[in-house]
Amino acid sequence: MTKQESLKGKVAVVTGAGRGIGAAIAEALAAAGATVACAARSLAEVEAVAARIGTAGGLAFALRADVAEAGQVAALYAETLRRAGGLDLLFVNAGVSLDQRPVEASDPDAFETTMRVNLFGAYHCARLAIPHLRARGGGRIVMTGSGMGHSSLHGHAAYSCSKAGVWMLVRILADELRADGIAVNELVPGPVQTAMTGVPQRTGSVVNNPVEWLKQPEDVVPLAMFLATHPAPGPTGQSFSLMRRTF
Template sequence: MSSELKGKVALVTGASRGLGEGVARALAKAGASVMLVARDGALAGSVACEIVSQGGRAESAACDVADYAAVEALAADTRKRLGGLDILVNNAGVIDPIAEIATSDPAAWAQNISINLIGAYNAVRAVLPGMLSAGGGRIVNVSSGAAYRPLEGWSAYCSGKAGLFMFTRAIALETEGRGIRAFGFSPGTIDTDMQVKIRASGMNVISRIPRGELSPVADAVRGLVYLCTPAGDDLAGQDASMRDDAFRGRVGLGKAA
């Protein structure tokens, strides 16, 4: 265990698998106490137990980030159980519906925005007053290259991530000089369960990337955790991308493939 984040408390959404799980484990190794949040509370709990067995401090909770009342209660519970809340990682997200606009399901389209964009807002709204009262905090919103590039079949996902990009900038603007550091983070095309669903769709160029060419989750974890430390302060209000060779160099990685 390192001590870089000793004394800090982090809340990670979408923490039961993939990038969220990796980030939760890495934050705990860096000394933070971590609340792992996912719709699948049992799976998040299993990861939290493993973190504890390895000497870390972790709790878990089931929560639908699209439900503001539930997220508000979660933030209060995190402070009660772990003694504070210094870092928020908004990682919860879905890719569905993968469909052309003309044939897409309106309810599924709205649900995507409810999770990917409104869910991130809900988490920030729930934690931000406490962070401001405490004199500071860090917020990392997991973005995507899809925020800037439309892709066939991904109209909901691209729209939500584009909104999240502007939301990150709005947080930075409204909290300037008040100790809050807000970041967007684009992990690149990484080898997660979401990519399995994307490949199965065959909908656009991303679906045709062979699994062997996907970036390892560990690289993205490294980049995101970097933003949770003071080393990333000068990037506040921006989107850091794992496709950016300058950023990769800062976190000790080689150039992007």
Template structure:
């Protein structure tokens, strides 16, 4: 499905990013694995190779424009071009009510979750336009489409990603580049466990309303998402089969978002 495609996957050191990278490898793609953790992305690159793809690892901080320019240049040098950018790198940000959030923590969340994808798109743009099947897939969140109590910095960043997606889709679309956002629901793993634990702690904090998610919030009783489901959707959007899907936010969320 992705034979010969060259993809740059940020945040590829663990979780969804690692799953996306290895899934692309299993479909025959060339994958550049980017993240701040050198040892972890080396491991991901080995997993991509084991899955059947070609891979390199490039240590990258997506908030550093020089790093972003360098990883894009390395991608083009190694594989001759760039067909797909997957903006997966992100952080959860503070889990606090608004009056307890430090402004620097708010800014840092935007730097990673919004400025990072912007810089990657900025430096990848010319190569995506030159591709016969260019695509950008942003990894968003249901927090970009519904209230996320005690997650204001995160929700703001993911809503911004929706606006970025729709605008880029029209800027790049004349050259056949598709731009979409995937919105995972709660994904099994350590991050969601940490958030749930922190929300529970807030029950004892003055002026804080703890938030919870349960079966009543979803259309399906089995509402926890698996990273592999997210990765398969990303691969579809990057493939020729997804060439007429653009400017969309696609929920993998058991029905938690309805628009």
């Protein structure tokens, strides 16, 4: 098998695949031979990513799904199974960062939405994927975490709490699913220039940190591919970071 075919025959779902880190991962998985379901709320964005993959000779389709809604996640998997026949790899990557104010000044609705997307969304995506992964005899779940889930940063309570929850969810799922051959790991990208992080020169921006490697989405791909392709059983319940300072 060539390096390019390392995921041939595998089916992947990538949430938050419409842009940024998720789009880069979706394109890389497809380039390695996987069939990729690209999911997000903005259908036009995931359709553009799936079209790019198709133009490059890969297999992908676009599906609209809000990960905060369990029913939409279930429908995402049902449609993926209908189109591609199974599920082997899940990248739980959809995320939002909505409020950068101190807790006292923050918006409770933004806190709740952040938790619903980043943490409940990860929970829905993982929980509903388990029977499909098990039906294939095992699989991989990779959750995009954050350094802010491991150490505190002033003004980012909602985001940090949601990502801290993701990290614990990874560890618990890894223990619960080890016997099923389903590896669950966290990918901590560190600062990446995307729509979420905005202009890197912004004063106080989390991407404007002199000790960290400011990445483009493609820079996250090698670590994502390691987690998607390492031989079984491989690591599980681990946090893999591209940051200098995560913990």
